[in-house]
Structure formats: C-alpha cells, structure tokens
Amino acid sequence: MAVSTACGSLNHIVVQTTAGAQRCLQFLRKHNLGRANFIPLDKMKKGAHDRQVETPEGAPRLFEKITPSNFAVTPALFLAVANTLVAPDLDTATRWAYEFGKRWRVVTVDGQLIESSGTMAGGGKAVKRGGMRIVNAGAKASANSIDEDSADECKRLEQEAAKALELVQHCRQRRRDLNDEARALRKSIKSLEVKVPKFSMEIEGFDTSRKELTKLIPELRTKCDLTPEEECRLKELQNTVDKCKSDMTCCEKLASGLATEVTRLQKEILDAGGSKLKKQQKTCDKLLSDLNDAEKSLNSARVAVTSNQKAAAKAQKQKEVAEKEMQECSELLEEKKIEINELEEKASAVMEAYNKVLETATEKGAERDAAKKECDDLKKAQAAARCVEIELKGEVEAAERQLAESTNNRKRWEKEIAKLKAKEQEDDDEFDFSDDEEETDEMPDQEEAKSDCGDVNMDEATDKGQENQETNKELPSSKSSLPTYTFTTLEKYNIDDIKSDIDKLESEHNTLAKNANMGAIEEYKKKEADYLARSVERIVF
Numbered sequence: 411m412a413v414s415t416a417c418g419s420l421n422h423i424v425v426q427t428t429a430g431a432q433r434c435l436q437f438l439r440k441h442n443l444g445r446a447n448f449i450p451l452d453k454m455k456k457g458a459h460d461r462q463v464e465t466p467e468g469a470p471r472l473f474e475k476i477t478p479s480n481f482a483v484t485p486a487l488f489l490a491v492a493n494t495l496v497a498p499d500l501d502t503a504t505r506w507a508y509e510f511g512k513r514w515r516v517v518t519v520d521g522q523l524i525e526s527s528g529t530m531a532g533g534g535k536a537v538k539r540g541g542m543r544i545v546n547a548g549a550k551a552s553a554n555s556i557d558e559d560s561a562d563e564c565k566r567l568e569q570e571a572a573k574a575l576e577l578v579q580h581c582r583q584r585r586r587d588l589n590d591e592a593r594a595l596r597k598s599i600k601s602l603e604v605k606v607p608k609f610s611m612e613i614e615g616f617d618t619s620r621k622e623l624t625k626l627i628p629e630l631r632t633k634c635d636l637t638p639e640e641e642c643r644l645k646e647l648q649n650t651v652d653k654c655k656s657d658m659t660c661c662e663k664l665a666s667g668l669a670t671e672v673t674r675l676q677k678e679i680l681d682a683g684g685s686k687l688k689k690q691q692k693t694c695d696k697l698l699s700d701l702n703d704a705e706k707s708l709n710s711a712r713v714a715v716t717s718n719q720k721a722a723a724k725a726q727k728q729k730e731v732a733e734k735e736m737q738e739c740s741e742l743l744e745e746k747k748i749e750i751n752e753l754e755e756k757a758s759a760v761m762e763a764y765n766k767v768l769e770t771a772t773e774k775g776a777e778r779d780a781a782k783k784e785c786d787d788l789k790k791a792q793a794a795a796r797c798v799e800i801e802l803k804g805e806v807e808a809a810e811r812q813l814a815e816s817t818n819n820r821k822r823w824e825k826e827i828a829k830l831k832a833k834e835q836e837d838d839d840e841f842d843f844s845d846d847e848e849e850t851d852e853m854p855d856q857e858e859a860k861s862d863c864g865d866v867n868m869d870e871a872t873d874k875g876q877e878n879q880e881t882n883k884e885l886p887s888s889k890s891s892l893p894t895y896t897f898t899t900l901e902k903y904n905i906d907d908i909k910s911d912i913d914k915l916e917s918e919h920n921t922l923a924k925n926a927n928m929g930a931i932e933e934y935k936k937k938e939a940d941y942l943a944r945s946v947e948r949i950v951f
Contacts, residue, residue: 411521412496414538415531416472419490422447424483454485466510468586469495472517476542500532817905 414420423446425431431448438446459473472494478487495516497503503516507524515526521539522532636644 411539412472412517412519413476413491413542415521415523416494416515416517417490417542419447419449420542422449422486422490424449424451424486426450427452449486449489451482451485454489456485459484459488463493464589465493465495466506466514468582468589469497469506469514469516472496 423434425434425448428450431450434446434448438444463471465471472491473488475496476487476491478484493515495503495506495514497506497516497518500518500522503518503522503524507514507516507526508528513526513528514524516524518532522530524530
C-alpha cells in the first residue's frame with residue numbers, strides 16, 4: 411500500500427536510451443495505441459541513489475525497502491520515490507514531516523501520504539494496493555518448489571534473519587547516537603568557528619603588543635642600569651638599613667622586656683589593690699569607652715553641623731534663584747493673562763462670525779437644496795427633451811431620406827418626361843412646321859417668366875400656394891400655375907450648388923438677424939412716419 415500510494419510512476423516504461431523512447435513514441439503514434447510515459451536511463455543522474463541521506467530519527471526510506479529484480483532500473487526507481495520516508499503511523503509521519511527543520515515526504519504503511527509541500531492525502535475505504543509485487547515470479551516459483559526437508563534450513567535462516575535484524579536495529583541505534591553526537595559536534599564547531607576569529611584577532615593584538623614591548627625592552631634596560639654614584643649611594647643606604655634593622659631588633663627585645671615588666675607590675679598592683687581597685691579599673695575603662703563614644707558622637711555632630719551649614723547655604727542660594735524664577739513666572743503669568751483676555755475677545759468675535767457663517771451656511775444649504783431640486787427637475791426635463799429630440803431627429807432623418815428618394819425619383823421621371831416630350835416634339839416637327847413659329851413667338855415670354863420666377867422670394871411663393879391651388883382647380887388640367895422648363899434648360903443648374911447657395915444665404919440671414927438692432931429700425935420707422943406726415947401737411951398747406 412505504501413509503494414502504490416507514494417510511487418505514482420509505477421506504470422512508466424523504462425528504456426535504455428532517449429532514442430529508444432522516441433522510437434516507442436513513434437510506434438504508438440503510428441498504430442494509434444494511445445499514450446505512455448517513458449524513462450530513459452541514460453538521462454538519469456549517476457550515483458544519486460547511492461548517496462547517504464540523514465533522515466529524522468533514522469527513519470527508513472521507501473527506496474531502501476524496495477529490492478528490484480533488475481538493478482539496472484534502480485535510478486528510475488529512485489526518480490519515482492526519491493527520499494520518501496516510511497512511517498508506522500500518522501503521528502510519527504507528521505512528526506518526521508514537519509518537526510525537523512526540513513520538509514520530508516512521508517508515507518505510512520496503511521497508505522496515508524504527506525507531501526513535502528505540506529499537503530496530506532488519505533482516508534476513504536478504498537486504498538491503493540498491488541502496484542508492485544512483493545516477490546517476483548522466479549522467487550515465487552522457487553518458493554513453491556521448497557520441500558519439507560528444507561524446513562530446518564528455513565528455521566536457521568529465520569534465526570539468522572532475527573539476529574541480522576537485531577544487528578540492524580543496534581546499528582540504527584548506534585547511527586542515531588552518532589547522529590546526535592554529530593549534531594552536538596556541529597553545534598560546537600559552529601560556536602568554535604565563531605570564536606576562532608575572535609581568538610585570532612586577540613592573538614594578533616597580543617603579537618602587536620609583544621612587538622611593541624620588545625622594542626621597549628632595550629630602552630628600559632638602559633634605564634635600569636645604575637651609575638657608580640648610584641651604586642655608592644645604594645651601598646650607603648643598604649648599610650643604613652642594616653643598622654636600622656639591628657637597632658629595631660634591639661628595641662623590640664627591650665620593648666618586649668618592658669611589656670612583660672609592665673604586665674607583671676599591673677598584676678601586682680591589681681593583686682595589691684584588691685577588688686576595689688579592680689572595680690575602679692573597670693569604672694575607668696567604662697568611662698574611657700564612654701569618652702571615646704562621646705568624642706565620636708561629637709565629631710559626627712560637628713560633621714553634621716558643617717554639612718547642614720553647607721546645605722543651608724546651598725538652600726539659601728536655591729531660595730534666591732527660586733524667588734527670581736517666581737518673580738519672572740509671575741510677570742510671565744500676567745502677560746499670559748493679558749494674552750488670554752485678548753484671545754478670549756478674539757475668540758468671541760470668531761464665534762459670532764462662526765455662528766453667522768453657520769446661519770448663512772444653513773440658508774445657502776436650503777438654497778442649494780432648492781437649486782439642486784430645480785436642477786434635477788431641469789435635468790429630467792432635459793432628458794425628456796433629448797428623448798423627444800432624438801425621436802424628432804429620427805423622424806427628420808427618415809423624412810430627409812424619403813425626400814432624397816422622392817427627389818431622385820422626380821429627377822428620373824422628369825428626365826423621362828423630357829425625353830418623351832423631346833421625342834414628341836420631333837414627331838410634331840416632322841408633320842407641322844407652323845408650330846415652330848408659334849414656339850419662337852412664345853419663347854421670349856417663357857424667358858421673361860423664368861427671370862420673373864428667379865426673382866420671386868420663397869415667402870411670396872408660399873403665400874401664393876393657396877391661390878395657385880385655387881386657380882389650378884379653375885384652369886384646365888393641361889395648364890400649370892408654375893412655369894415648366896425643358897430638360898436641356900434644367901441641365902444648366904446643379905442642385906448641390908443651389909443647396910450650398912441656400913445654406914450660405916441662410917447663414918448670412920442668421921448673422922444679420924443676430925447683429926441687427928431692431929430698436930434702431932423701429933426708431934427709424936417712427937421718424938420716417940413723422941417725416942412723411944410733416945411732408946404731407948406741407949403739401950396740403
């Protein structure tokens with residue numbers, strides 16, 4: 411279960427070379443046999459599976475638990491499982507995976523997997539198993555061929571296997587101990603590596619100081635050598651010291667003899683005086699001790715008096731300084747009070763202004779709300795107007811398109827009518843030549859009509875529209891109120907030029923209408939009327 415779970419490449423095919431893998435892929439593609447994964451042995455890292463790896467708590471690797479029937483595929487097997495560890499349970503696997511400073515890939519014997527990235531997989535009723543055989547076919551056949559006579563041999567092998575297992579466990583324990591010792595040695599090596607530069611620096615400092623002191627030795631030796639005068643002086647002083655030492659020994663002997671004599675005399679005095687003298691002696695000793703204590707207390711009192719006097723002088727100075735500071739602080743306080751009063755006055759003015767501003771702000775806020783409401787209403791009206799405008803534009807565009815189509819149709823039919831008229835005129839000319847004289851007589855009248863029509867304004871044409879409609883009803887259907895031109899006459903004019911002229915005249919009309927002073931025109935009309943009235947009165951008189 412552990413191998414089937416942790417080794418996802420068990421179905422990969424192992425080949426010797428990359429060229430062999432390519433040929434296999436070509437074969438699969440040629441015969442449409444699906445897909446397969448190949449591991450070329452010539453691209454595997456050499457010796458990667460033989461390296462010693464330090465595992466947490468000496469945990470076994472899954473690679474070490476697998477013995478391939480063909481050792482040539484060992485690099486491919488190591489590629490598939492790498493340094494995956496095998497744990498007996500999930501708690502041990504979790505400890506090995508996370509708690510040793512490095513993430514490990516761990517699989518349990520019941521098929522639960524912890525990846526080096528930290529993810530865990532497991533659970534469920536179905537577990538992967540059977541991905542790798544426990545024994546190969548040859549071993550299975552040999553196992554089936556074992557006779558009953560080889561049972562003793564099997565027991566012996568089992569005993570040897572148990573001993574070997576104990577030896578392996580002992581070796582593993584020894585390896586763990588050695589690993590712990592190696593970790594401790596590594597820590598000590600790291601600490602010593604940190605200390606070595608310090609020691610080397612100290613040694614260099616000692617070397618430099620030794621060199622400097624070595625340089626100073628000759629100078630000091632010259633200073634230590636004595637001159638003849640100093641040697642004579644040294645001998646005299648030595649003699650004096652020896653003489654003083656002999657005198658001192660004599661004095662010490664004499665002093666010791668006198669001390670013994672004094673003690674003897676004191677003892678005799680005490681013995682002679684009796685208990686009364688001893689009491690007096692004790693009293694004197696007590697008084698002497700009291701006197702010494704009184705002298706000590708007096709000295710301490712004198713010291714305290716002097717220190718108190720110094721402290722009083724220092725306190726007096728501090729008092730003077732404090733008085734000066736207090737005076738300065740009082741002056742500064744008065745100034746600050748004046749400033750506070752001024753600031754309060756200014757603050758009151760500012761508060762009044764602030765209140766006025768608040769009132770103004772409330773009024774402006776109400777006005778703003780009203781204006782905003784009005785603006786919203788106007789926006790709504792504008793939006794509605796825009797909608798209407800868009801609809802009207804659409805209708806106008808549709809009408810313009812219809813007008814353009816109608817204009818094009820009118821032009822086409824006018825051309826057709828002109829052609830038919832021209833053909834009819836040619837037919838008439840063939841049979842009646844007197845009509846030409848009449849037409850020549852009527853042509854000037856038509857040209858005059860053309861000139862008259864060119865001078866007619868659009869307003870007059872619109873005013874006369876109704877009259878023309880009425881006259882059209884009265885006149886026969888063959889005659890029209892508007893002049894009719896031939897196709898050749900209309901070909902002289904271009905509709906685009908006429909439209910551009912119309913646009914130009916309308917723009918000039920709009921500019922004149924904008925810039926015209928209507929008040930001046932009305933005033934001119936009034937003055938003209940007064941002038942005409944006066945002229946009429948003059949004529950009458």
